Amino acid sequence: MKMMHQAGSKHFSEDIWRRLQPWERRLDEELAQLEPELIRIRRHLHAHPEPSGEEIETSKFVTKRIQQAGVDAWIARSDIGNRVGVVADLTIGKPAANAPLIAMRCDLDALRMPDEKQVEYASRIPGVAHACGHDAHTSVLLGAALAMSAINSQPGELADDDGVRLRFLFQPAEETSHGAEWLVSQGAMENVDAVLGMHVDPERTAGTVGIRYGALTANCDEIEIEINGHGGHAARPHHSVDPIAAAAHLVSTLYEFLPRTVDSRSAAVVTIGKISGGYAPNVIPERVELSGTLRTTDSKTRDVLKARLQDICTGVEQTSGAKVRLRFRQPLKAVVNHPRITAALEQSASRVLGPENTEIIDQPSMGGEDFSVYLDHAPGALLRLGCGISGTESTFLHSSLFDIDERAIGFGARILLRTALVLSADIQANAAKESA
Known part of the structure; x- marks a missing residue:
């Protein structure tokens, strides 16, 4: 060359x-x-x-x-x-x-x-x-x-x-x-x-x-999050671990705190574009799946936000009782x-x-x-x-x-x-x- x-x-x-x-x-x-x-x-x-x-x-x-x-x-x-x-x-x-x-x-x-x-x-x-x-x-x-x-x-x-x-x-x-x-x-x-x-x-x-x-x-990482709880009747949520509630808390936490994790002059954006879960209006499901993207313009910011994403998922797991699994797929430089x-x-x-x-x-x-x-x-x-x-x-x-x-x-x-x-x-x- x-x-x-x-x-x-x-x-x-x-x-x-x-x-x-x-x-x-x-x-x-x-x-x-x-x-x-x-x-x-x-x-x-x-x-x-x-x-x-x-x-x-x-x-x-x-x-x-x-x-x-x-x-x-x-x-x-x-x-x-x-x-x-x-x-x-x-x-x-x-x-x-x-x-x-x-x-x-x-x-x-x-x-x-x-x-x-x-x-x-x-x-x-x-x-x-x-x-x-x-x-x-x-x-x-x-x-x-x-x-x-x-x-x-x-x-x-x-x-x-x-x-x-x-x-x-x-x-x-x-x-x-x-x-x-x-x-x-x-x-x-x-x-x-x-x-x-x-x-x-x-x-x-x-x-x-x-x-x-x-x-x-930007660097682009696909995000996949799987939240597993315990299903049950909508009238008795205290008998369940609600993955929809955990997912809602997770998304709002990501959007609230990730932008405050890195210097505001560093371009970065996380977007959850898909949420799947549930069967009927009166049933708390066992599982919810979320997917989205993390986009950054430098490797340091990327590493910091990936670690912070994992921390937030762990925190939601501890507070909700649900199991939260985070995966990053198809990284694109x-x-x-x-x-x-x-x-x-x-x-x-x-x-x-x-x-x-x-x-x-x-x-x-x-x-x-x-x-x-x-x-x-x-x-x-x-x-x-x-x-x-x-x-x-x-x-x-x-x-x-x-x-x-x-x-x-x-x-x-x-x-x-x-x-x-x-x-x-x-x-x-x-x-x-x-x-x-």
Whole structure:
């Protein structure tokens, strides 16, 4: 793996960008020609969504189109279940022997929820919808691959010694936080030197982006709490140990005291999103189950709150007489953007959209994103791609009315490809200096 320099200045040299200008012109030409097809692709995917772990037809569609363009692609399949993803490699031009391998990742899966939009490309699959923009992400990455393949077949004015090595990762099961780890286990990150990603943001209009240096998302731990008491008649609670009363006390205690456990300047949030228990209005049940999430932006706060959660559960157990069992499941690390790669995203976005449309994000999101799994294997960064439709009220992610301004697809592809090109050129230039 090549060394990723953090550099004193976040800016890339004008010499590098000057050398890349022919690439930029060709990219913009190819993506302009591809735009109508990319919109058709996005609408096809939007109308035919597949939920997490079931992206079979989506993977076939991606593989067929990318192979038609002459890109070497293969479908990764799980031995258990229907999980599939696509990995595609493309070498453009004649990269140097020390040229890095730059990966770009998108997610394929849809959500189990209705699509209530009144548009011709609304979901045709009952109870499944692309309400998080993964159809747009897939279209962005397909556009990037198709554009680079077209350039590869007709290099034109590009210098003979110019070149770049790219890998395109089409990941399943992001919504369940299983897909990235599984795709990595299939060899998706072997020999990768840097990884790029994006997520649409309906709170930003198309033609704008958000760039974050450092932590972009939160650590996310799933919480499962099981409370076991003794059931009985609602008229005689003194003969029972009521798990519903214990659960109510537990939730209110968590919400009251966890925020006062850590410095208020440390971002953290706990939410109980599901409570299950009971059979009838006149029966005290034996058991109640609760589930939720703990979200933090630094490991120290995470450790403190996990310990405090256990203390509160133990306290409720002692005061109520019920047995309280706490488990943490599916921990997901925060996405922490690498400074040099983030700088490449920022400069690339500024060249595509203008610096006035490239916003630096001040605070991390408390959402989770399994792009962090790739960052255990290579440095990388993820940006927020504006997709909001100007002049209309935003429809938020995971809304049954969610839609995008489809111009965002071309913007995303232009930014990612420029970022890959400047990173590749920068890494090769630094390697040449070190060997001189």
